[in-house]
Amino acid sequence: MIYTCTLNPSIDFIVHINDFKMGDLNKISKEMKYPGGKGINVARVLKRLGIKSKALGFVGGFTGEFIEDYLHSEEIDFDFIKVNGDSRINIKLKTDVETEINGLGPSISSEQLSEMLEKIKSLSSEDVLVLAGSIPVSLPEDIYVKMAEICRQNDVKVIVDASGKTLLKTLEFKPFLLKPNHHELGELFDVEITTPEEAVPYGKKLVELGAENVIVSLAGKGALLINKDMVLHANVPSGIVENSVGAGDSVVAGFIGTYMNDRDLKEAFKMGVASGSATAFSPDLCTREQVYTLRKQIEVVER
Numbered sequence: 001m002i003y004t005c006t007l008n009p010s011i012d013f014i015v016h017i018n019d020f021k022m023g024d025l026n027k028i029s030k031e032m033k034y035p036g037g038k039g040i041n042v043a044r045v046l047k048r049l050g051i052k053s054k055a056l057g058f059v060g061g062f063t064g065e066f067i068e069d070y071l072h073s074e075e076i077d078f079d080f081i082k083v084n085g086d087s088r089i090n091i092k093l094k095t096d097v098e099t100e101i102n103g104l105g106p107s108i109s110s111e112q113l114s115e116m117l118e119k120i121k122s123l124s125s126e127d128v129l130v131l132a133g134s135i136p137v138s139l140p141e142d143i144y145v146k147m148a149e150i151c152r153q154n155d156v157k158v159i160v161d162a163s164g165k166t167l168l169k170t171l172e173f174k175p176f177l178l179k180p181n182h183h184e185l186g187e188l189f190d191v192e193i194t195t196p197e198e199a200v201p202y203g204k205k206l207v208e209l210g211a212e213n214v215i216v217s218l219a220g221k222g223a224l225l226i227n228k229d230m231v232l233h234a235n236v237p238s239g240i241v242e243n244s245v246g247a248g249d250s251v252v253a254g255f256i257g258t259y260m261n262d263r264d265l266k267e268a269f270k271m272g273v274a275s276g277s278a279t280a281f282s283p284d285l286c287t288r289e290q291v292y293t294l295r296k297q298i299e300v301v302e303r
């Protein structure tokens with residue numbers, strides 16, 4: 001089973017405003033509300049691809065109820081721990097550019113965190129755990145390291161999709177996949193990365209340090225899959241980017257969902273990129289039909 005862990009879920013409130021004026025009264029022309037947070041997006045895309053998963057995380061308040069109701073309506077399995085405050089609302093403002101305002105989120109107590117760690121301890125070697133998204137301020141900064149350690153002890157495959165240098169500490173526990181975008185990869189090594197060529201040596205470094213696979217996504221410039229045996233580059237299909245929120249999460253879902261079915265890394269990589277682009281070209285997350293249509297346009301070459 002694929003488990004996703006979202007420590008700080010959200011309602012993503014997507015608002016379109018034509019001719020936005022800072023410091024003035026602006027009227028929304030179109031708005032949508034979706035359950036969000038990276039692990040939750042992974043679970044929603046897996047469902048669309050016909051793959052079972054269970055979403056773990058912390059939710060609270062009326063916003064937490066919205067998240068649960070929405071996932072329930074999409075028949076997505078979840079097992080959230082309830083916290084006292086309200087789950088956050090993240091604003092995704094679409095003007096001629098995309099601006100994100102992400103909330104703080106509720107506090108999580110040490111008892112609630114222990115409950116989560118117990119759930120993670122119950123996973124087994126048949127399972128995958130996707131750790132995705134930022135760490136709430138009330139939790140230890142290195143909580144993903146602890147979770148990766150528990151998974152290593154129980155032979156659970158771990159995927160980490162998060163930013164910040166503590167990510168490097170998870171490498172000791174041999175994560176199955178890291179999925180930085182090129183900015184996050186650059187931040188890890190204090191360099192600026194703008195092209196696939198520039199990303200390759202740093203992706204390889206993550207593999208040398210312990211990652212089994214690394215996918216570096218470079219938005220419209222394609223993506224790389226790097227492991228000890230190969231460096232693959234995938235192009236991205238052409239299309240109009242409508243909403244890039246969740247595109248990176250869709251790469252993770254397309255990749256791991258496909259890999260767990262047929263253990264073919266190259267095909268999984270193609271499906272990951274197809275899912276990422278299908279989401280980028282959609283108002284919400286991708287649909288299965290879009291993913292399979294775009295998949296035909298993706299070429300993977302060895303570098």
Ligand SMILES: Nc1ncnc2c1ncn2[C@@H]1O[C@H](COP(=O)(O)OP(=O)(O)OP(=O)(O)O)[C@@H](O)[C@H]1O
Pocket residue numbers: 180181182217218219220222223236237238239241244245246247248249251272273274275276277278280
């Ligand atoms: N301009 C684009 N054209 C085609 N596909 C795109 C474009 N931008 C993003 N994508 C798709 O989305 C995937 C993830 O994009 P990106 O590298 O921006 O990751 P990210 O920053 O993790 O995403 P997110 O926006 O979810 O934070 C890419 O690998 C690609 O498949």
Ligand SMILES: O=P(O)(O)OC[C@@]1(O)O[C@H](CO)[C@@H](O)[C@@H]1O
Pocket residue numbers: 008010012035036037038041090100102132133134135245246247248249
């Ligand atoms: O603050 P985090 O956890 O890093 O990111 C949260 C978030 O921006 O990421 C998702 C898209 O990847 C959104 O659904 C959500 O609002």
